[in-house]
Amino acid sequence: MSTQKSPQKSPNTNPQFDRVALIGLGLIGSSLSHAIRRGGLAKHIAGHARSERTRAKAVELRLVDSIHADPASAVKDADLVIICSPVGTYAEIGAAIRGSLKPGAILSDVGSVKQAVIRDLGPNVPDGVHFVPGHPIAGTEHSGPESGFATLFDGRWCILTPPPGTDAAATDKMIAFWRACGSQVEVMEAGHHDKTLAITSHLPHLIAYTIVGTVADLEDATQSEVIKFSASGFRDFTRIAASDPVMWRDVFLNNRDAVLEMLGRFAEDLTALQRAIRWGEGDKLEALFTRTRAIRRGIIDAKQA
Amino acid sequence: MSTQKSPQKSPNTNPQFDRVALIGLGLIGSSLSHAIRRGGLAKHIAGHARSERTRAKAVELRLVDSIHADPASAVKDADLVIICSPVGTYAEIGAAIRGSLKPGAILSDVGSVKQAVIRDLGPNVPDGVHFVPGHPIAGTEHSGPESGFATLFDGRWCILTPPPGTDAAATDKMIAFWRACGSQVEVMEAGHHDKTLAITSHLPHLIAYTIVGTVADLEDATQSEVIKFSASGFRDFTRIAASDPVMWRDVFLNNRDAVLEMLGRFAEDLTALQRAIRWGEGDKLEALFTRTRAIRRGIIDAKQA
Known part of the structure; x- marks a missing residue:
C-alpha cells in the first residue's frame, strides 16, 4: 500500500486524455465532468446515461460534448472510460461496451465496493485494455446530474485497486488524473x-x-x-x-x-x-x-x- | 402542550433577576453566564462548581460575580437558581441547598431528562419556592467552563416541564428568561x-x-x-x-x-x-x-x- 500526497494547487491544464467517456451522470459523474473541465484534463467528454431526462439535463448543463443513449457508442475511441453508475449495473454495462473499447484505453470506475467490481467487470475487459478500478471517497446526500460540482474531490482521498498484473503506467496515469481532480490518492488491494x-x-x-x-x-x-x-x-x-x-x-x-x-x-x-x-x-x-x-x-x- | 415563538432580536437589557445562581459551570452553565451577561439579565451571577479548577477558571473568565465552594452558599438570596451539573448529582445538590433557597425564588435546571429530575429534586423544593425544570436543546461536543459561548442558545429550542400546580407566573418568567437568552420555548409534560x-x-x-x-x-x-x-x-x-x-x-x-x-x-x-x-x-x-x-x-x- 502506498500513499501519495497531492498538492492542491495549479491543476494540470494540458489534456491528459483526448477523449474521456463518463458512463453514468449522477452526483459523481457530473462532478467529474466539472473537475475535468476545471483542469482542462480532456479534449472531449462523451457521456452516457440510461434515462432520457438525465441525458437531456447533461446536455443542457454542458456536462458533455457528446451524449449517447448506447454505452457502447459513448466509449468508442475513448482513452479513458469511467463507470459512474450504481455497482449493480456493471455486469450489464461491461457486456455492452466490451466490443467497443479502444485498444490501450483505461477502464475505471467510482464504485464504493471493489471486489465485486473486479468480479463483474474483470471478465469483460479485453486484452490490451487497462483495468484500474477506483473509489473517490467523496459525496453529498444529493443525487442527479444537477448535484455535481468541480470541488467535490478537492482534498479528499481516492483509492485505486488495480488487480495484480495491471500495467503500472496505466495506474500512474489514473493517479495523475485524480490528483489533477484535486484528490489525494492511495493504492490498495480490493479486499482490503x-x-x-x-x-x-x-x-x-x-x-x-x-x-x-x-x-x-x-x-x-x-x-x-x-x-x-x-x-x-x-x-x-x-x-x-x-x-x-x-x-x-x-x-x-x-x-x-x-x-x-x-x-x-x-x-x-x-x-x-x-x-x-x-x-x-x-x-x-x-x-x-x-x-x-x-x-x-x-x-x-x-x-x- | 403550547408553543411560543421567540423573536430573536433585541434581548432584554433590564435585569429580570437581581441574583442568579448557576450550580455547575460546564458547557451549559458557562454559556448561560455569557448569555445572561449579553442580555443584561441579572445584576449578580453567583456560581458553584465542585472542582477547585473549575471554580478558579470561572473567576478567571469572569463567568461569575461570586464563586462558592458550597452550593448552599451560592443559592443564598438568589431569585433564580439553575442547576447545570450532571443529572446524577441532583439529589445531593437538592439536599444541600434546600435550607438556603430564598422564599419566592425559582429553582430550575438544564438536564436532558425531566421525570428523574422531578423525582430527585421535587421532594427537596420547600414551600414558597417555584420549581420549573428546563432543558435547552443545545450543545457541542466540548465540555468545561472554557467551552461556553453567548450564542449557544440562539434560535434553539428550550423545553420547560413545570409539574402540575406550578405557579404560572414563575413559568412565564422562565419563558421570558430563555427567550432573552435567544431560545424558542416549548412547555410540555415531563414524561412526554x-x-x-x-x-x-x-x-x-x-x-x-x-x-x-x-x-x-x-x-x-x-x-x-x-x-x-x-x-x-x-x-x-x-x-x-x-x-x-x-x-x-x-x-x-x-x-x-x-x-x-x-x-x-x-x-x-x-x-x-x-x-x-x-x-x-x-x-x-x-x-x-x-x-x-x-x-x-x-x-x-x-x-x-
Whole structure:
C-alpha cells in the first residue's frame, strides 16, 4: 500500500486524455465532468446515461460534448472510460461496451465496493485494455446530474485497486488524473478496501438508514416532534440517510460479507450497552464514553474532522 | 402542550433577576453566564462548581460575580437558581441547598431528562419556592467552563416541564428568561419530554457511542485507516460520541425505560435489515432507503437542517 500526497494547487491544464467517456451522470459523474473541465484534463467528454431526462439535463448543463443513449457508442475511441453508475449495473454495462473499447484505453470506475467490481467487470475487459478500478471517497446526500460540482474531490482521498498484473503506467496515469481532480490518492488491494470501507462508510450508512427508518415507523404526531427537536442528535443521521437509495442498495448487496461481519460486531456491542443500561452499570457506560473521545481526537489530529 | 415563538432580536437589557445562581459551570452553565451577561439579565451571577479548577477558571473568565465552594452558599438570596451539573448529582445538590433557597425564588435546571429530575429534586423544593425544570436543546461536543459561548442558545429550542400546580407566573418568567437568552420555548409534560428526547437525542448518542466503541476495539493498524477514511460516514458519529461521558452516563441511567424501548425498536429494525442483506433482498433495502429521504425533507422544511 502506498500513499501519495497531492498538492492542491495549479491543476494540470494540458489534456491528459483526448477523449474521456463518463458512463453514468449522477452526483459523481457530473462532478467529474466539472473537475475535468476545471483542469482542462480532456479534449472531449462523451457521456452516457440510461434515462432520457438525465441525458437531456447533461446536455443542457454542458456536462458533455457528446451524449449517447448506447454505452457502447459513448466509449468508442475513448482513452479513458469511467463507470459512474450504481455497482449493480456493471455486469450489464461491461457486456455492452466490451466490443467497443479502444485498444490501450483505461477502464475505471467510482464504485464504493471493489471486489465485486473486479468480479463483474474483470471478465469483460479485453486484452490490451487497462483495468484500474477506483473509489473517490467523496459525496453529498444529493443525487442527479444537477448535484455535481468541480470541488467535490478537492482534498479528499481516492483509492485505486488495480488487480495484480495491471500495467503500472496505466495506474500512474489514473493517479495523475485524480490528483489533477484535486484528490489525494492511495493504492490498495480490493479486499482490503472493502473491509476498511465496511466500517468507515457502509456500517455508518446502514445504521443511519435504520434509525431514520425507526422514526419513519412512529406515529405521525411523534414524528413531527422528532423533526422539530432533531438538532439534539437525530438530525446528523438524516443527512447520511438521504443518500441515493439504489447506489446504497447495490453497495450492501455487493459487500455483504464485510458488512455483515462489522454489523455483527456492532450489534454485539449494542447489546452489551443495552444490558449495562438495564442493570444500571454506570461505570461501564462512563468507561466506554470516555474511550470514544480518543478516536475523535485521532480524527482531529489527522485533519479529517 | 403550547408553543411560543421567540423573536430573536433585541434581548432584554433590564435585569429580570437581581441574583442568579448557576450550580455547575460546564458547557451549559458557562454559556448561560455569557448569555445572561449579553442580555443584561441579572445584576449578580453567583456560581458553584465542585472542582477547585473549575471554580478558579470561572473567576478567571469572569463567568461569575461570586464563586462558592458550597452550593448552599451560592443559592443564598438568589431569585433564580439553575442547576447545570450532571443529572446524577441532583439529589445531593437538592439536599444541600434546600435550607438556603430564598422564599419566592425559582429553582430550575438544564438536564436532558425531566421525570428523574422531578423525582430527585421535587421532594427537596420547600414551600414558597417555584420549581420549573428546563432543558435547552443545545450543545457541542466540548465540555468545561472554557467551552461556553453567548450564542449557544440562539434560535434553539428550550423545553420547560413545570409539574402540575406550578405557579404560572414563575413559568412565564422562565419563558421570558430563555427567550432573552435567544431560545424558542416549548412547555410540555415531563414524561412526554423524556419519550421524545429518547428518540431524537438519547438513542442517536447511544448508537454513536457504540459504533465508535466498535472501532476502538479494532486492531491499531485498522483503526488508523478508519480514521484516515473517516470522511466517508464514520466521522459524523465521532463528533456526537465525543460528548461529556458523565453527563451521558447519567442521561441513560435516568431515562432507562424510554431509551430501552426505543433501542428495542431500533435493534429489531437493524436485525431485519441484516437479514435482508444476508438474503440479498434488494427490493426491501431500496424501499427503506427511499422512505428515509422523506424524513430528511421534513427536517429541511422545518428549518432544522
